[in-house]
């Protein structure tokens with residue numbers, strides 16, 4: 330069965346004409362897919378016989394809401410979506426003053442094994458197709474009756490470990506016949522797979538790059554992020570500089586502050602020194618204490634001291650406002666909770 334929702338219009342036209350239909354039928358079908366049609370029977374301008382025939386060789390991937398929680402405080406919504414094969418991922422919809430944003434997943438699980446991460450702890454099942462990434466956005470839009478303006482690839486999974494599907498997704502998401510979300514409104518977060526950052530830079534897409542750093546040097550980084558052993562920080566920062574040179578897009582560094590692990594003044598000074606030459610911004614995130622990791626978030630005073638030292642070293646940093654803190658809306662924690670939460674405490678309004 331062919332995943333037609335992941336196809337470009339050219340690819341779909343080739344497929345549909347090869348099955349003996351005229352090009353305009355392919356254009357109609359493509360339009361339906363980009364508009365988020367979930368079933369061939371919705372496609373009222375296609376002949377019934379064609380719809381039946383399509384069902385024999387292709388399918389439309391959908392993201393069905395398996396579970397939904399709405400934050401009492403700020404209307405952040407977290408979804409657990411299930412796909413055609415029953416695999417589940419999480420997405421989080423957030424409302425900011427500048428519009429609605431969604432954090433989507435790119436894989437079911439993750440191979441990277443970061444020790445602080447709920448996703449990393451739950452292993453890896455498979456990568457998502459481009460259509461499954463689109464379907465998360467479409468389902469959330471339909472559910473809330475909103476238009477999503479910004480997308481962050483910061484949910485479950487490592488986007489650059491699913492490079493081709495993610496790039497395909499980026500192109501399809503930008504199609505004006507569909508979601509029409511431009512590259513400048515999309516942010517990709519990576520743990521730092523250097524050759525893939527280089528490959529992304531070569532494409533010169535206008536997407537924003539976020540890099541999960543979480544340490545000022547390789548020794549500390551390797552304690553929590555196995556990927557640090559494969560790609561040392563010097564190489565990673567070189568790739569970030571090149572990404573900025575190729576795209577003109579400022580790189581953001583994510584830094585989860587973990588009590589007693591990476592939050593000392595010395596760490597802040599070392600980080601500041603390394604990042605100063607880069608045109609970048611640092612997001613400081615008090616780590617979410619995931620059960621079984623033993624990590625705790627840094628004390629408030631530590632968070633502030635860390636940010637001040639970075640600023641004094643010429644690096645702009647913000648301590649990130651956490652949305653949906655009552656529903657574990659931080660990406661990576663939702664699915665784990667779902668699979669573990671059998672009649673456990675209820676968080677937010679479960680619908």
Ligand code: SAH
Nearest residue numbers: 446483486487518519520541583585616617
């Ligand atoms: N794999 C990509 C994107 C998904 S993870 C990456 O690692 O960047 C999205 C972000 O959440 C990353 O910055 C990741 O380091 C961070 N993260 C994961 N677990 C976290 C936790 N327990 N507390 C705070 N941030 C966490």
Ligand code: SF4
Nearest residue numbers: 439441443446449520
């Ligand atoms: Fe994977 Fe990102 Fe979690 Fe690391 S932080 S295990 S790369 S999802």
